[in-house]
Amino acid sequence: MARWEGNARGRLEQAALALFEEQGYDRTTVAQIAQRANLTERSFYRWFTDKREVLFGGAQELGEQLVTAIGDVPEGTGALRTLLAAFATAPRVFRPHEFLLRRAAVIAANPPLQERELIKMATVSEEITAALLSRGFDRATARLATDIGLAVLRVTTERWVTEEHTDFAGFGEALTAGAAEVLAVVADGVPSAPAS
C-alpha cells in the first residue's frame, strides 16, 4: 500500500469517527465523510463499500488472520494453548487503540451496530471452532476452547486499550495473564472432588 493511499484511508476513518461522534451514526452520510476528509466520494468507495464498513471492515481480516495463525501452531499443542498462541498475532490487524476506543463508543450508542458486532464475533467464533475441529479436537473441546479463548482475548484487549498502550509489544504475555485469571475463576467454581 502506498503511503498516500494509507493516509487517505486513515483520513476517511478519522473523518467518519468524528462525524459519528458529533451528529450520530445514522445522520452521517458518505458525502459528509468524504468532504470532511477533503476527498471525493469516489475515494471513499475505493476503501469502503459503505459507512458501516469503516467500523467493521477488519472483521474478515481478523478471522482469516486467526485461522492462518492457528494453522502455524505446531501440531500436538493443546486447544486453548493453540488459540492463545494464535491470538498473540492478532494485533497485526488491530487498529490504534484510540481508533478502537472511539469505535467501541460509537457502537455502544447504536443498537443495530451492537447487533452487527455480535454477528461479526459469532462468525469469527465459528471460524476458530472449525479450525480447531480440522486439527482433530472433538466438538466439545473445540467449542469450549473457542469460548474461553475469546473471553480471554476480549478481556485482554479491553484492558490493553484502556491502559493506553501505544503498541502491542507484550500482548502475548498479557494474554497469558488473562488465561491465568480465567484459570483462577474456573478453579474456584469447580468442586475439588466430583459428586458421586
Place this chain on the structure above:
Amino acid sequence: MARWEGNARGRLEQAALALFEEQGYDRTTVAQIAQRANLTERSFYRWFTDKREVLFGGAQELGEQLVTAIGDVPEGTGALRTLLAAFATAPRVFRPHEFLLRRAAVIAANPPLQERELIKMATVSEEITAALLSRGFDRATARLATDIGLAVLRVTTERWVTEEHTDFAGFGEALTAGAAEVLAVVADGVPSAPAS
C-alpha cells in the same frame, strides 16, 4: 395457569414448529398456525405477540429466572460457583427437549433468526454480569465468570438435549461435569509458571 390454557399454548407451539419445518419460517403465517392448532388467531395473540415469539418467548423468562436464582445463592460464594448454582435451576423454564431440538433446527435454517438468538443470549449475558457486579465482584471477574458459565451451560444443555433425557433430574451434576471439562481445557492452556 389452567390446564386448558397450557394446552392451547402447547398446541400453538406444536402447530408453529410443524409449519416452520414443512414450509419454512418465512412462509408461515399466524393464521395458518392458529388453523393448524384448531384455534382462532385471537387465541394465538393471547399467548404470543407474533410468530417469532413462539421461538423466543422464553428469553425474558430465562433472564429473570437466572437473575433471581443468582440472588438466592448464599453471599460469599465465588463467581462461577454462584452461576453454576443458579444455572442448575434453569430447567424450570426450559421446554421439553423435543421442542428445543426442533426449535434449534428451525433457527439454524434461518440467518435472521440466528441473529435474534445471538442478541437474546447477549441480553441474558448482560443481565447475568450485572447480577454478579451487584454482588460485589469486579468487572473482569464478572465478565469472565459470565462467559465461562454460559459456555458450560451451552455445552451441557446441548448434550442433555441430544442424549434425549426426558427430564432435568441430575442437570446440576451435569453442569458440574461440564465445568470440570472447562477446567481441564483451561489448565492445559495455561503455562504452569508465568513467563517473567
